[in-house]
Amino acid sequence: MLETTAAPPPLIDFLRHALARQTDGVIYRDLAQALRQAVTEDILSAGDVLPGERDLAEAIDISRTSVRKAIESLVHDGILLRRHGARTAVAERVEKPLSALTSFSEDMRSRGIEPGMIWIAKEVAPASPAEIMALNLSVGAKVCRLKRLRTGDGKPMAIEHAVVPAEVLSDPAEVTGSLYEVLTRLDRRPVRALQRLRAAIASPEDSLLLNLEPGAPLLVAERRCFTRDGTPIEFTRTLYCGTRYDFLVELRSQDVE
Numbered sequence: 001m002l003e004t005t006a007a008p009p010p011l012i013d014f015l016r017h018a019l020a021r022q023t024d025g026v027i028y029r030d031l032a033q034a035l036r037q038a039v040t041e042d043i044l045s046a047g048d049v050l051p052g053e054r055d056l057a058e059a060i061d062i063s064r065t066s067v068r069k070a071i072e073s074l075v076h077d078g079i080l081l082r083r084h085g086a087r088t089a090v091a092e093r094v095e096k097p098l099s100a101l102t103s104f105s106e107d108m109r110s111r112g113i114e115p116g117m118i119w120i121a122k123e124v125a126p127a128s129p130a131e132i133m134a135l136n137l138s139v140g141a142k143v144c145r146l147k148r149l150r151t152g153d154g155k156p157m158a159i160e161h162a163v164v165p166a167e168v169l170s171d172p173a174e175v176t177g178s179l180y181e182v183l184t185r186l187d188r189r190p191v192r193a194l195q196r197l198r199a200a201i202a203s204p205e206d207s208l209l210l211n212l213e214p215g216a217p218l219l220v221a222e223r224r225c226f227t228r229d230g231t232p233i234e235f236t237r238t239l240y241c242g243t244r245y246d247f248l249v250e251l252r253s254q255d256v257e
Contacts, residue, residue, distance in 0.1 A: 011051075012059045014043045019060065027062055031070035039079055039090055050080070050088045076211065104150050104160065104238075105178045116151040120159075120209075122172035131163050134224050134235040142166035146175055149209050150238075156210045159239040168233065183233065190225030190233050197221050200239070210241055217242030 018034035019027075038044045050056065053071070057064040071088055074080040081091040108115035127135070127143045135143070143163045150158045162179055168188055169175070175182050183189045200218045207214045218239050225234040 011038060011043055014038055014041075015060050019062075028066040028069035028073070031060075031062065031066060032073045035070060035074055036079060044090050046090050048090045050090075052087065073213075104158065106180070108152050108157075113152040114154075116154060117177075118149040118151065119147075120149060121145065121147040122175075124166050124170065124172065127163075131235055135163070135165055135232045137165060144169040144172050146172055146179065157241060159206060159209055161237045163235045164233065179234075188227055188233055191228050193223050193225040195221055195223040199242075202239075206239060210239075212241065 015031070015034050015038065018037055019030055035044070044050075050071070051059065053064050053067045057067045071080060071082075075082050075088070079091055080088050082088045105115040123145050124142055125145060127137050127141050131137065131143050132139060132141065137143070142165075144166050146160075146162045146164075148160055149156055150160050164179070164183075168186065169182065180189055198220050200220045202210060202212050202214060202216045202218050204214050206212070206218065207216060210216075219242050221236075221238045221240065223234070223236045223238070224232060225236070227233050
């Protein structure tokens, strides 16, 4: 971790070169982008402590006000974390293993983070063509739709759109916390899933919900889940904050005979 008062040369060199290439023209936004790149390219790692505002401003020859505004914008986006009585540090990222079929709440609790949510919408309605295909439903069948903002320790982490056949979950009011806890009680918890990941950028609505700048990176996961007998039970589309989530995959070589 970067604990010393003096600015670390690798970071300062990186910022100087990055600022020289920036073309925005607004220095605090240029610095914010350079710091964001430093995190993305592992010049700064999760938990690393940034130099003080004065030290950083002197080292890269810009005003302390610009440094403060750049840091505030990254704190707002959840990339940096400012604790009372301590220096600003790079926020920890949540690692979500792709090999395990777990709920958001289980992922958070396993990392010592308190899961939470804010409901956006609950409804029972006719299935859309995409939902009919994903859940292998008949035309005209109804589904239970659940849309919510998922939080970790009170911070927005993801927007989740979950769809379950209404014949399984007829009343969305039954889901007050974890959907998987409800499906477990109904003996319909999924045991297998197919998941597709893609990159996207945050829309104005997504940005407002996730406390991000418009156009910020998102990770979109679409997941079809199946019960033990192979019946499709859940179709979920989740928009994860690209700056707060890492997806972890374990790869194993095949034995060569």
